[in-house]
Amino acid sequence: MKTKAIRLYGKKDLRMEEFELPEIKDDEILAKVVCDSICMSSYKAASQGTDHKRIPDDVAENPIMIGHEFAGELVQVGSKWSSQFKVGDKFSIQPALNYENGPVGILSAPGYSYQHIGGDATYVIVPNEVMELGCLLPYKGQGYYPASLSEPLSxxxxxxxxxxxxxxxxxxxxxxxxxxxxxxxxxxxxxxxxxxxxxxxxxxxxxxxxxxxxxxxxxxxxxxxxxxxxxxxxxxxxxxxxxxxxxxxxxxxxxxxxxxxxxxxxxxxxxxxxxxxxxxxxxxxxxxxxxxxxxxxxxxxxxxxxxxxxxxxxxxxxxTSGGNTDDMKEALQLMGKGLDPAGLVTHIGGLDAVIDTTLRLPEIPGGKKLIYTHVELPLTAISDFEEKGKTNTVFAELHASCQKHKVCGTWKPKRL
The missing domain is CATH 3.40.50.720 (NAD(P)-binding Rossmann-like Domain)
Known part of the structure; x- marks a missing residue:
């Protein structure tokens, strides 16, 4: 399975690359990422490189995938987990694994420490420890973006x-x-x-x-x-x-x-x-x-x-720095009951927008930046959908949908 991902090679060295994922092992799961919300922690990791406690020392030779607030669906399930998970299940991931044998020890986390799993990618391999530790979390609600935002809510x-x-x-x-x-x-x-x-x-x-x-x-x-x-x-x-x-x-x-x-x-x-x-x-x-x-x-x-x-x-x-797995489960349960985190999101973009957005995150006004990894789209403020929709039917439809669901108001982000 080919994937396209944003990988970290060192301080402020992010690259979008397409490459072949290895065949999954019996204790792994292949997953499709649908969306990832960019966190200030990703900016810190990208800025600090190997000085960051969760980033392995050898990223220059073995780059890691970034992004840890993501959701998607399972594509292929290894035999070890076939009785617990099935193809098509929607998921979110608790990135704080607290796994002593990870790439950087106890602080290892998807989106920081692993070569084949991170939110800013089209497809990823979920390693065995994520399931062993109960950190692959099912999501039963509508859409995918709430599950992506379950980590920050947690x-x-x-x-x-x-x-x-x-x-x-x-x-x-x-x-x-x-x-x-x-x-x-x-x-x-x-x-x-x-x-x-x-x-x-x-x-x-x-x-x-x-x-x-x-x-x-x-x-x-x-x-x-x-x-x-x-x-x-x-x-x-x-x-x-x-x-x-x-x-x-x-x-x-x-x-x-x-x-x-x-x-x-x-x-x-x-x-x-x-x-x-x-x-x-x-x-x-x-x-x-x-x-x-x-x-x-x-x-x-x-x-x-x-x-x-x-x-x-x-x-x-x-x-406090992050929530634990029980906190994420609580977040997903609340979202399944109707808690809508859409108000947190002020921008959307495609995978091609990730590098610039991550490296400039403190400079970009507004709230959460939500990335849809299978599309190409420059980072765009939801408040700009209406104007862009005058010449672009995609933005016109997005604006109409946001109005219908009361996602966007009259607020305009202050430009810095």
Missing amino acids: CVIGAMHANYHTTPGSYVHKMEIVDGGKMAILAGVGPMGLAAINYVLQREDRKPSLMVVTDIDQARLDRAESLYSVESARAKGIDLRYVNTKEMASPAEELKDLTGGYGYDDVFVFAPVVPIIEQADAILAFDGCLNFFAGPSNPDFTAPLNFYKIHYEFTHIVG
């Missing part, structure tokens, strides 16, 4: 589950956000912040009474509110507020005032920016938990914390 699910609070007089930690508590999502209207808002609004087991979402870009805040309205949140018992902190004289004080001076039980930081971290620390309530979600590229990144509060007010900090 990251925010994991973040919510990882927060914890203490029990006075004991050393018992109560995992999870505070049910009925006060939550702040800072720098929270990027793609991952939108995923977090969507998840909080869809949860049935627990929810905050107040959820404050901040940013300094009013257009982004307006788009977030158009996707996840204050009214819909109120119907679920959540007081949702979108707040632009750009013009605030004292953002921490004014954000805390929204809680009546109490502070926030759960604060999530979605950008690796020192003032935002300081702000998050300042608005924590007694026993409040700060979750540093945003992964910095700089290994020396630091920010000050109030250790007086840590000691006397029991504030604490956690950091």
Whole structure:
């Protein structure tokens, strides 16, 4: 089986190549990739090359396929797995295998460490360890893009589950956000912040009474509110507020005032920016938990914390990097029940758009960039479909479909 894939050879050395995949072994599965959403982690891996912990040292000689947020269908199933999987099954993959015998040990992951599996490809070989570890996940919902976005959604699910609070007089930690508590999502209207808002609004087991979402870009805040309205949140018992902190004289004080001076039980930081971290620390309530979600590229990144509060007010900090397999299963189940992550996506493109998009990802405005690996298409903003549709019937049909399903609004990404 021939495949076409984007392969990493070194720092910022990505190449689109067509080559023959080897015959699958009895314990492997051949799969067709339909779509992959490009993650900032792929930009970091491409920029750092072998300095990245998940990238093997020998990629110059044995390049790896990039892309780890992908979905597709199974094409050929090795005999070992034929009773569990069948041809035509739709799937997603949990890339964080935690597999000690992988190409780079415990950190090995599809999209970073393997020669024959990654999301930015037409066909891939799923190695035995993915199935052994329960990381090949079936998807029963409509389409493919929700399954592709299950990995990023699992990251925010994991973040919510990882927060914890203490029990006075004991050393018992109560995992999870505070049910009925006060939550702040800072720098929270990027793609991952939108995923977090969507998840909080869809949860049935627990929810905050107040959820404050901040940013300094009013257009982004307006788009977030158009996707996840204050009214819909109120119907679920959540007081949702979108707040632009750009013009605030004292953002921490004014954000805390929204809680009546109490502070926030759960604060999530979605950008690796020192003032935002300081702000998050300042608005924590007694026993409040700060979750540093945003992964910095700089290994020396630091920010000050109030250790007086840590000691006397029991504030604490956690950091999460990705979700686990149970988080992905939860994401896929929610999507199978109708949770639609389409609002995260602002651009689509074909396999030919991957290299430029990956290497320039921080410069490209908007949310998730969704790649359809079997088509050729330059990266295109969904908000541009209408204009392009005036001269291109494909974009006209795409625009009509987006309007029908209320995918695109009037929001236009700010050009940098």
